[in-house]
Amino acid sequence: MSISHWKRILPTSLMSRLRIVPLLALLVGTASLTGCASMDPAFETRGAHPGIESTTHDSLTALPQPASPVVTAVYQFRDQTGQYKRKERGSTFSRAVTQGGTAILMDALADSDWYRPIERKGLSNLTQERDIIRSIRQQYEGDRADPLSPLLFAGIVLEGGIIGFDSNVISGGGGFRLFSIGGSGEYRRSQVTIYLRAVSTQTGEVLKTVHTTKTILSQELQGNATRFVAANLFLETEAGISYNEPKTLAVTEAIDAAVRQLTIEGMRDGLFSPADTAAAGSVIQRYEKSKARADRRDYFDRLLQPNNRPGPGIEVGSGGQVLQGDRQDPGLNPLGSLTLRQPLAPRWALGLRNTVGRLDAAGDFQETALTSELALTYYFTPHARFTPFLRATGGVATTFPDPHRLDDNGSLIGGGSLGAEYMVDERLGVSAAFGVRVAADDDLDGAARGSFNDSLWGGSVGITYYDLF
Template sequence: MRAYTYTRIFFCSALLCILQACSSLLGLPSNPERSTLGENTTYTTELKNMPLPKEKIVIGVYKFRDQTGQYKPSENGNNWSTAVPQGTTTILIKALEDSRWFIPIERENIANLLNERQIIRSTRQEYAKDVDKNAQALPPLLYAGILLEGGVISYDSNIMTGGLGARYFGIGASTQYRQDRITIYLRAVSTLNGEILKTVYTSKTILSTSINGSFFRYIDTERLLEAEVGVTQNEPVQLAVTEAIEKAVKALIVEGIKDKIWGKSVDNPANYQAVVDEYDREQIENKDRVIGNKFPGIYRQNFAIFGNVEAQKIKDDYVNPKMNIGGKLGFKYFVTPSINFEFNSNIFTMENENIVKRTFFVPEVNIEYILFPKYRFSPYLYGGAGAMYSSIKPKYKGQVGGGLEYVFAKNIAVRASSQYDLGFKDDWEGLVNGKRKDQALRFALGLNFYIGNK
């Protein structure tokens, strides 16, 4: 009994050591990390590399706050933590400094500044009576020609969610993702007359992903082996807010150059033409962008030629059906972006081991429906009828199928599909037996080549 106890203790200790080693190999944190400087986003570098103005613009920011009132989603009770960081004014001021276009002045906590200046005056009056009266007075505060207003106006949770997983014989793995989205509005206001000079808005998605694997198996009737591993990664909301604000600042600068609201700070607009052209290109691309950062377009022409390699298996009245390889060639004509007529010819081999083997030439006619015709990646469904020709009289059938298509290059798409064939009669192999008609299942992988007009 004591030996059994020692064995269990030894096994558990060894398992813990192995898990600790695996955590290091997988890059999982096992020790505290030192504090570091904050990360830079893509737009931090772009702001710092902007062409400089002739002279900087004095600008004030009173409040640039979270206007959503959104709390963090919680699965266990109430969570009173806000979903959006509350220091967005500070983030905006940092972005203005990084751009080197502006001189930000303190306005968020101006009461503290005025109080401190009052303390300086009182101290001088009280303890500096013998100082030369011609000494320099406290200099005046800077005032801004432009104020920046706006804030975080939207935090949308779970705009896209999904996952993928599989489990077989106690071994399984899965992955999940979730996307949130944050939206920023920023406007420039003239302090001369209160006119709103320009308004821009930007958005940024926030991605959370997880990958999990598990093993669950009975070794025998009394012993169970179970193991799990998983990694979850959440994009920091603060970095997402920072990136959206930096993008808004860059957009405001470029819009101001185009509309000439920066006055003498931009003496020669030609110096900034490259930045303006890049911004205009992004505006054109952004015109068709939809939720999920997807860009629908016209990727498919009105004709297509395609070829498939198929794995085929019969389900007839004999036993031991075998899998065979066949092929399919055909063309499609699109009557609408979603609907097309398909005509194809394929080679189909029906085989039952050591019983019968017959090869058919099969022309087919189908009507196909593409679910998302304006996207590169789309599922599709089709159905139709066909005839099976061999040395004996023709056989007739119907078919339905579906699959996935991805347009990976100009006018070229890869397809993966499955098709179910059902005979009109139970005589493909020459034997009529039972009520069930002969059937077949096919799996295909192929290419579509689009030609013609879009």
């Protein structure tokens, strides 16, 4: 509708208070979020279609061909967690994970081409049907009836099940609000764990046991806005979208990965024979590298580097600092730093930090500041690739007009900083920190006024190389 149409149907006082541009922006922003949700076919009826394969399925079917498939029986591969689905209100008897693990495992075995799965889950149904066939043949053909082919017996039996479902392993979120417009997002990560073992039917020996873990991600985005478009007219709009990774598909991926892992380790240990040993060797080599990488992950699926910071390190850094003292209009000036750091324990390190930079403020105050400090650092996650840290410092700060003279004045100084370090590899780290250092007196800027001592505020980034010696 045109604006002239609204002028005809709305009072003049109301039209005078409408703000067309902000209102349109509000509606367009909400419509954009709603549009993102409407792009999903959740609002449409869809017909049945072939099931979605897991992301591991292609790597399972791409394994080298076997010399001879192994006849394999699966009696039961079930949910052993005993957990029920969470519900905010009331109760439910729905299980937290799928109860169809046996069917999923049988499908993975058949698709891999390494196994000849035989029916054991519904063995009673199978034997009953074979009895019916014998009875009918006997009635019509008598003693001339052909006997049924014997059932295959298995070389190995696969056992195990879904042994763990941990919900909300990690959860979090964030949001913002500016006046009456805001948005928020939340995420939740769960995980499912399965164990699979191969048992010899000849001896009952457990030939191989593997286990896999698959994370399950849930996300939610919401946006809302409110606005008074008139004294007696209030507009409120909201939209959102949520995404929950299907648990059944997560279990399928974990089972596919377990079958692949069992097959490769079986080839490596001589339990299974590949048709092409060279191709199998290449697959085994890649698997060993990926397994070594997986062994470095912790309970929260973070990739760990156990040998981070193996020895003394040297850090070269740069940044900026501001003098907060008794002079007006202090400026932001660059600084450079050189630090020698010695790890004391996985979480602790002690260093000697030297910085040099300019200080200035209104009134022709310009000096060079040199600080030498001892710095004690605490790393929150020392073996992770990314870790926050806290740093406490204490030392001496000297300001002087002439860089070659260090005897003009000096002040004891101490403080702390908060930062984070990213380990490119076990020896090379990139860090960023922000902190404050407070002088023990009020003479750092040459003017002693007020009740607070002078302080230096600043931030820096640095590159550290460890294991110098």
